[in-house]
Amino acid sequence: MRIAYIAAGAADMYCGSCIHDNTLAAALQKKGHEVALLPTYTPLRTDEPNVSMDHIFYGGINVYLQQKFALFRHTPWVLDSLFDRPILLNLVSQFSSTTNARDLGALTASVLKGERGYQQKELVKLVTWLKDSVQPEIVQLTNSMFLGLAKQIKQELQVPVLCALQGEDIFMQDLLEPHKSQVLELLRKRVPDVDGFIATSEYYADFMSQYLDIAREKIHVVRWGLNLQGHGKLPKNTGKNSFAIGYLARICPEKGLHLLVEAFHRLCERPNPDQLQLKVAGYLSKRDKPYFNRILQKISQWGLEGRFDYWGEVDRRQKIQFLNTLHVLSVPTTYREPKGLYVLEALANGVPVVQPRHGSFPELIQATGGGVLVNPDSAGALVEGIQSLVEDSEHRDRLARQGKEAVHRAFSDEMMAEATLAVYRQYVR
Numbered sequence: 001m002r003i004a005y006i007a008a009g010a011a012d013m014y015c016g017s018c019i020h021d022n023t024l025a026a027a028l029q030k031k032g033h034e035v036a037l038l039p040t041y042t043p044l045r046t047d048e049p050n051v052s053m054d055h056i057f058y059g060g061i062n063v064y065l066q067q068k069f070a071l072f073r074h075t076p077w078v079l080d081s082l083f084d085r086p087i088l089l090n091l092v093s094q095f096s097s098t099t100n101a102r103d104l105g106a107l108t109a110s111v112l113k114g115e116r117g118y119q120q121k122e123l124v125k126l127v128t129w130l131k132d133s134v135q136p137e138i139v140q141l142t143n144s145m146f147l148g149l150a151k152q153i154k155q156e157l158q159v160p161v162l163c164a165l166q167g168e169d170i171f172m173q174d175l176l177e178p179h180k181s182q183v184l185e186l187l188r189k190r191v192p193d194v195d196g197f198i199a200t201s202e203y204y205a206d207f208m209s210q211y212l213d214i215a216r217e218k219i220h221v222v223r224w225g226l227n228l229q230g231h232g233k234l235p236k237n238t239g240k241n242s243f244a245i246g247y248l249a250r251i252c253p254e255k256g257l258h259l260l261v262e263a264f265h266r267l268c269e270r271p272n273p274d275q276l277q278l279k280v281a282g283y284l285s286k287r288d289k290p291y292f293n294r295i296l297q298k299i300s301q302w303g304l305e306g307r308f309d310y311w312g313e314v315d316r317r318q319k320i321q322f323l324n325t326l327h328v329l330s331v332p333t334t335y336r337e338p339k340g341l342y343v344l345e346a347l348a349n350g351v352p353v354v355q356p357r358h359g360s361f362p363e364l365i366q367a368t369g370g371g372v373l374v375n376p377d378s379a380g381a382l383v384e385g386i387q388s389l390v391e392d393s394e395h396r397d398r399l400a401r402q403g404k405e406a407v408h409r410a411f412s413d414e415m416m417a418e419a420t421l422a423v424y425r426q427y428v429r
Contacts, residue, residue: 001421001428002034004136006126006146007052009042009060013250013283014313016341017166021142022046023227027417036134038126040146043086047316048227057129058111058122059084066118067107073118077125105179112186114148123149127156137428140198144168144212147190160195160427165208165219167200167338170254188213195427198222198420201360204338220423223367224341225416230316231348232404234324242275243390246326246351248319248342251284251292256332256356261295263330263382265302272390278304281311281322323349327396328389330354332382340364343371344411347403352396354385367410370403 007021022044025037029051037044037052041060044052061083065072072080110117117123126149130136139153141163150161175183191212197219199205205219238244245264249255257280264278284292299308314322323329329346336359343353343364353371355361365371372388374381389396 001424002036002135002137003028003424004036004038004130004134004139005142006038006040006057006139006149007044007142008146009039009044009056011042011060012045013285014045014047014315016339017142018044019046019048020166020224020339020341022048022051023225023413024416024420026051026227027225027413028420030414031417031421033421036136047319054086055129056084056086057126058119063107063111063119063122066121067110073121077121080121080125105175105183108145108175109179109182109186111145112148112183112190114150114190115152117148123152127152130157138162138424140164141194142166144187144197144208145171147187147193150190150193154193161193162196162198162423162427163194165197165199165204165338167204169208169211170335173335196220196423198423200224200339201363203336203360203363207336207338222416222419222423223411224339224344225411225413226341226344226348226407227413228348228408230320231345232350232408234320234349236350237325238327242277243272244277244279244326244328245386246323246329246346247278247280247282247331248314248322248329248345249282249331250288251280251282252288253291254333254335255282256334258291258295259332259334259377259379259382260330261298262379263332263386264307265298265304266379266383267386267390268302268304268307270387275307276390277307277309279309279311279322279325281314281319283313319345320349323351326351328352328354328386330382330386332356332376333359334377335359337361344407347371347400348407348411350400350404352389352399352403354382354389356381368403368406370399370406372399 005025010018025035028035039052039056040058062080111119114123136159138159139161143166144163145168154161191214199219199221202221205221209216209219247257247260251257268276311322323346329351331342338360340360346353347368347370356376357373358376365373372385374385
């Protein structure tokens, strides 16, 4: 099968969606399918071998210039190509980490307008390239923010177009009015342009069905899977007289690190024979440095600097090494997480999790048996959940074993690829 997969780069950050899209494309290629993984905005950054193309579509510089200046909506393609060079886009992305959804309302709406938006020239380039170089049998969009591309692609290529749903509502919540309402209206109008949708969980399929007014039967659920190479292979390095609590995610308020730090503080005040430690790894943007600095100040005030260890952003090897120093992992998101890649990564290495009872987490815990669910937005609930695993090593080991076995059995990249192909075959005749 010839597949065109349109993904979205996340500048200089390791992004769960980028990693997923790359893992899926690589797994499909291993099965003998022709997959063109097309990066947009910036190059994809992934902690595995990158199978995406060097050519960037909807390059971030051109998209911005076309949004702001009418002149650049009519410049020759050869001039545009100068701004689409991966080296230049990567360089610019290093200075744009403070950009967030609040600044992107007008641009998001314009891209969703597709053939009527300011980036119409970029859509023509993409469709022309697909027709001339790929000739796909099916096209998948990485998320609903690309629904503006679907109509033109279907008209010109006469192939089915599917769209993944990967947490777009979280981005939408930060948009300012009037763009927030405008974007939601555009999304709902563009839904009929797509043949089907692929959600990351039953929870998110149900939620997005209502949020975007999509018929539920049009949404297929394909659980995320991991490239399991290296996961679960390293010996544990947790220390004999210590108990390590871990956090592996982008450092930002919505991921809930502040809740985990507060829970850690309360746990350290309880009598415990083990020396508690908190280990944190994840990308930190310039925008979120003040948030992290406030956390560090609290840790210092509590006299817990010697028990806190920040690893920074970790690559694949470092991530596996990091996970194997932990007894338990918790990323207590304040939003309803539709994905939870870090849960699968922890379980793949035999690390049980303590997660809030919302979003996709209940499904993941039920499917893997690898963790404990607690009430959301509560440091006190985290304390009780983590303490239960501190005190009961047999229960902790059982969760670790169950989670590891389940992920290695049912959450591989191969399983994900097979489930995705089963969806594709419903549309490719």
